[in-house]
Amino acid sequence: MGNLPFGSLCLDNRPKKKKKKINAKMAQPHVALFPCTGMGSLIPFLRLAANLAARGCNVTVITLHPTVSAAESDQISNFFSLHPHIKRLQFQPLSPENSKFLIGDPFFLQVQAISNSVHLLDPILAALSPPLSAIISDLQVAGSMCRFASQKSISAYVLATTSAMYFSLMAIFPKLTLQKGGGKFQANTHLELPGLGAVPVSSIPVPMLNSNTFLSELLDANIPCLSKVKAILINSCADLESETIEALNSGRAIPDLAPVLAIGPLQSFEDDKAPNLPWLDEQAPESVLFVSFGSRTALPIGQILELRDGLEKSGCKFLWVLKTNRVDKDDKEDVETILGESFLERTKEQGLVVKGWVNQDQILAHPAIGGFLSHCGWNSVTEAARLGVPILAWPLFGDQKLNAKVVEKAGIGLWADWGWCGDVLVAGDDIAKKISELTTNEKIRVRAKEVKEKIGQARESGGDLDVLLGGLIDQLKPTEK
Structure with a gap:
């Protein structure tokens, strides 16, 4: 729509079909x-x-x-x-x-x-x-x-x-x-x-x-x-x-x-289509750890390198969405410069590192994903819960520690309480241990699938959520004046 003046508003003007007049109550x-x-x-x-x-x-x-x-x-x-x-x-x-x-x-x-x-x-x-x-x-x-x-x-x-x-x-x-x-x-x-x-x-x-x-x-x-x-x-x-x-x-x-x-x-x-990541399609079911810290979080470069080492030492397959700046428009460095070509060469069969926006919901829904190393932003928690993916919670700022507490109490993940982002430098060895702890925890995996099933049932016609949303629509309707 072009540039708008400060303090301005614009309502799009797409053609609209004529509607029949009906009583306000209905x-x-x-x-x-x-x-x-x-x-x-x-x-x-x-x-x-x-x-x-x-x-x-x-x-x-x-x-x-x-x-x-x-x-x-x-x-x-x-x-x-x-x-x-x-x-x-x-x-x-x-x-x-x-x-x-x-x-x-x-x-x-x-x-x-x-x-x-x-x-x-x-x-x-x-x-x-x-x-x-x-x-x-x-x-x-x-x-x-x-x-x-x-x-x-x-x-x-x-x-x-x-x-x-x-x-x-x-x-x-x-x-x-x-x-x-x-x-x-x-x-x-x-x-x-x-x-x-x-x-x-x-x-x-x-x-x-x-x-x-x-x-x-x-x-x-x-x-x-x-x-x-x-x-x-x-x-x-x-x-x-x-x-x-x-x-x-x-x-x-x-x-x-x-x-x-x-x-x-x-x-x-959006449609439940698979992400365009051929590497992910080639992996075994529930074998890949998805690593992402959200759209507003960038780890310090020293911590990124320790995470790099931890992923490699864990031996776990991984898909890592790398972010180096809080605002994505400023994220200019390429993966090779940040992580080193030798790391990418050594781990080309073990993992994939990408930069830029990805559809997280579609990735979490992919059958190859078996775990999620997350900052515990609430969108990430609810997406993983809805799709039955166990979470390794690494909260970094804001609401994320209390969100991690929810994850732990609900039994759908582990909480790695390593302080706020930048307080300490978490070693690669410690990261690798936590990854192994998550990927070998069958109790959490079973619980995550149970929660997924219950959420799905609530959303079905006549389920608790379906009824609740129907009641909300009735509340929202205008009353006769």
Whole structure:
């Protein structure tokens, strides 16, 4: 669509078929979905959009322009090519203002820009046709969207794109009094979350422990709306987090919280076709370890080299998606330069190293994949759970340690607790041992397949998830005025 001016919006103008006028009470809902920045937010929102559209909803997705990463841009283009009936509303936030916070992460910079610009959406959303009956937003913009929904007498929902466990921590955190010693948080202490148990301070993201950070301010601004929204949708399920979901809905965890609807794991919106990787097609069933640390994580070069050595020493077949920069547009070095030609030559039968965006869901679904070495971003966890792939969790930042705790407790993987990214240099020998521990653990393999089967059953017609989504559609429908 070309370059848009700052703070501008553009609704695509594809020809639309004329629709018969029907009573508002019987009309299908028109739902706007507003993901925030990064693939971790974008993917579950696109999956939910496709699911709602398939069940008869009119859907509008608000997309950011420009995106931080090329992967986001490609994913958006692919989505709308597959779902031309879903409307797209492009939103370009104002340039971020000078901040009192030192924000080096380009994704956080964009969140700040969105926070400063989201009011520009109000008149555009109000003018959509047919009129909106509901809006579903990321928690990072929930406060503004809840205000808009209240003014227009439509329903507001939040889609939590992390685990129920980490969502619980975010929701209660502004009210917690942390245990301190000498004015600093003690790494060996725990926080007691009502109804949820103890959480080690060492598992809480460092920026959250400081009230003078952008993350803390963002939570303070948006958490209060969680008692005002119609419901909180969460990309999780009872087979992964039954106790946490029950605690949230019982009121034991967080008083006055809106109902929590576990609608996950959300399915891919793409066809279930095999990835174009001939090497993978040649491997035996469940013999390959998939290694990927997500779209926003880049290991330090020293750690990349130790991981290289660990993979080789493990003797395990591997498919490694290598990433050296947080933003994919800046990832310029080739594999040979980073890992060395001798390594690639020695391991050409053992493994394959690729760079760039890959369709992770399609790779995890491939019959040759038998394990997943992952940073434990929540999308990665839910995809592996839905497809029955055991996880070796190596959390690096953000929500990932609590996600790893979910993986371990659910019995679908192991947690390698090696500290936050950059805190220590994990040796190749230690990595090789953990890989062997995962690949030889039959109990985890069986449990992962059990969870896959239960998730599949819940999604079938008349299953728990199918019924829950049907009830959600009824909630979303406009009422007669």
